[in-house]
Structure formats: C-alpha cells, structure tokens
Amino acid sequence: MLGTQVDLTLVREHLWPAIAVVCVLMLIARPLTVFICAAQIGAPRWSLQELLFMCWARETGVIPAALAGMLAGARAPQADVIAAVTFMAILLTILVQATTTRWLAQRLGLLEQVR
Numbered sequence: 001m002l003g004t005q006v007d008l009t010l011v012r013e014h015l016w017p018a019i020a021v022v023c024v025l026m027l028i029a030r031p032l033t034v035f036i037c038a039a040q041i042g043a044p045r046w047s048l049q050e051l052l053f054m055c056w057a058r059e060t061g062v063i064p065a066a067l068a069g070m071l072a073g074a075r076a077p078q079a080d081v082i083a084a085v086t087f088m089a090i091l092l093t094i095l096v097q098a099t100t101t102r103w104l105a106q107r108l109g110l111l112e113q114v115r
Contacts, residue, residue, distance in 0.1 A: 010084035018088035026093065031055040049108040057101050061090035 011018075034055045038046060046054070068086040071079040105111050 006083050006087045007080055010080055011088055014081060014085050015088060018085045019092060021085060022089045022092045022096075025089070026056075026097065030058065049110060053105055053108055053110055056097060056104050058093070058097065061086070061093060065090060 034051060038051055038054075064086050068079070068083040072083050076082075102111075
C-alpha cells in the first residue's frame with residue numbers, strides 16, 4: 001500500500017537523506033539497541049557472533065510503512081516526504097540486508113547443516 005502512495009519525484013529528491021537514515025539505522029541505532037537490550041537480559045546467552053548477526057538481520061519495515069501510510073491517510077504535513085523516505089529506506093534495507101544475511105551468517109559461523 002505504501003508504494004502506491006509514494007511520489008517518485010520526492011523519492012529522487014530525498015534519495016540521499018533516505019540513504020543517510022538507512023545507514024544510521026543499520027550501522028548505529030540497531031547495533032546500539034541490540035547490545036543495550038542484550039546487556040539488560042544477560043548477554044552471556046549469546047555469543048558475539050550471534051549478537052552481530054542480530055544487529056544485521058531484521059524485519060523489512062512493516063511498522064514504518066504502516067505509520068507512514070497512516071500519516072499519508074491523515075494528510076499530515078510532510079506525509080508525502082515521510083512516505084518517500086520510508087519507502088526508500090525499506091527498499092534499500094531489503095536490497096542490502098536481505099541479500100547479505102545468509103552470507104553474514106555463514107561468515108560468522110552460524111549456519112547449521114540440515115539433514
């Protein structure tokens with residue numbers, strides 16, 4: 001639904017801010033959140049490799065898309081810009097993280113053979 005509400009001109013205009021948002025979320029905010037939460041519930045439950053994998057693997061943006069859609073439906077100020085940046089953030093996250101998740105799990109030694 002969000003994709004049908006996105007103005008591609010705005011996506012082009014806000015491409016670099018969207019990339020910056022994705023980078024901050026992927027490389028700073030999510031890792032901080034994972035390590036802070038793990039420390040609160042007892043980090044020894046997970047190895048460093050597992051924590052690093054949790055920092056990378058994630059859902060693909062259902063909640064941000066729903067919130068952006070609600071803002072657009074309510075005709076909130078700048079909702080079109082928020083929807084465009086959210087759309088690009090979700091797309092970039094899927095392209096970068098979804099395509100590298102298996103590779104990262106393998107590099108971190110987290111894949112198990114299924115018999």
